Amino acid sequence: MSPGTERIERYGRRTRWLHAAVYLTTLLLVATGLWLLLGREGQPSILARATGVADTRLHIWLGWALAGIALVGLVAGVRAVPTFLRETVRYNRGDVRWFLRWPQAMFTGRFARHEGEWDPGQRIANVVIVIGLLVLIITGVGLAMLHGGHLFAWLAKVHKWTAILMTPVLLGHILIAAGVLPGYRGVWRSMHLGGRVREETAQRLWPAWTEWKATCVVEASPE
DSSP states (O other): OTTTTEEOOSSHHHHHHHHHHHHHHHHHHHHHHHHHTTOTTOOOHHHHHHHHOOOHHHHHHHHHHHHHHHHHHHHHGGGGGEEEEEEEOOOOOOOHHHHHHHHHHHOOOOOOOOOSSOOOOHHHHHHHEEEHHHHHHHHHHHHOOOOOSSSHHHHHHHHHHHOOOOOOOOHHHHHHHTTOOOGGGGGGGGSSSEEEEEEHHHHHHHHHHHHHHHHHHHHOOOO
């Protein structure tokens, strides 16, 4: 096998299924939410016509589904939470250099080295996406349970502006995760088709994690 072509598992099956459930539900929420935000509540969207459910009700049901998925994910992966938080909030001296080279590296693939499981950009995205989704879920639950009043109006405003601010972040995350940009080519396999990426891809995007993974494989191999 040629050097760099060996595949490394980036994410396990449970993580991939949870990620898929979250992003599919979120994409449908963005679509129905944008439709309602544009004032087309009285004009059934394609999704509403296909399901026979009004857009408003569909948005509420999808919101409850996302809340349920988040709760199941938290309970099932509670042991991974400390690691997720530790890796997300970590900071190293090389992070600034990574950001300085990032705009060009997106197209060349020549990223500056970083430590940890995620690059500095992904760490920031983790914070924004997790906090944003939590705010949307909490305010969404409040809106579903209340019927008018000052609190309802305040929750609606927070919900709307959080969704507006979150949308470009999610679109950027999708653009990178899909591997459309040359520097991120091959990354989409980390969450699909077995979650395995080429060693070259892993080394280019997550050098320290790849080295750690290789060490784990060597230690686990029988002598």
